[in-house]
Amino acid sequence: MFSQQDLQVIDAVARRGSFTAAADELCKVPSAISYTVRNIEERLAVNLFIRLHRKVKLTPAGEYFVIESRKLLKQMAHMTFQTQRVANGWNQSVSLALDNVVHEGRINTMVGDFYNAFPDVELLLTMEVYNGVWDALVDSRADIAIGATATIPVSGGFDYRGMGKLKWTFVISPNHPLAQAQQPISNAELAKYPVICLDDTARKLPKRTTWLLENQRRLVVPNWHSATQLLKGGLGIAIMPAHMANKLLMTGELIEKELITTLPVSDCCLAWNTKRMSPAVQWLLDYLGDSDQLHQQWLE
Incomplete structure (x- = not known):
């Protein structure tokens, strides 16, 4: 018309x-x-x-x-x-989903090396949270997932490589009321304050939360950047991946407190869809390396 x-x-x-x-x-x-x-x-x-x-x-x-x-x-x-x-033959792309827990600083080097190796292939990156990484694989939105955590919730044409353990640290602002609390802090004391949670990006798979006490209010955010700002402002409490927390603890922006309960330890892995293999996908799997290299570069 x-x-x-x-x-x-x-x-x-x-x-x-x-x-x-x-x-x-x-x-x-x-x-x-x-x-x-x-x-x-x-x-x-x-x-x-x-x-x-x-x-x-x-x-x-x-x-x-x-x-x-x-x-x-x-x-x-x-x-x-x-x-x-x-x-022009530019009909190929590789989709890569990264869990929000991984080091973002490593991404630039990986992208640069990939485009040097495959000048005619596009690299499509997304940042996912918790089961959203697996959901991206199942829904064919991603060929490879880096930093997928917890038990694998899917079966079928997928393979994975371990990345080691992801440790968590309980952190709060130095100005938060719990900063002066007697340690170890009880669950009853923790439950008085809202817990900052990341919103699971899964669309089809069940959503999950890493840490939440019974009858505790949530403060839901999209990523760790937002969570960090709220933590600094003393607006909530949270457990944070240890490698992220360490930098903030060293600068004094956040402090670590001991809890009466044991914090979770998450298994992480590199996962990929075996039905969507291509030379570019195989190159990335080789480039990302073994379990030790993956842990050192993405989780430490």
């Missing part, structure tokens, strides 16, 4: 707020822009813009049309890009 050029004109007028500014952006004369807009409005039998002295303003119908037209423009661009990729 509308050409790509038609939609681009409407988008430009909406963003720039005038026919003249849109014409400058699109290298056209204002009369051509005005004609295109009027033609589209006549075909729709609605006004998309309110004409002011030197500017235009979207009508409610215009706002809706712009939102939908931008979706179409994005789809057109994606279709063009994908078609060109296939024509």
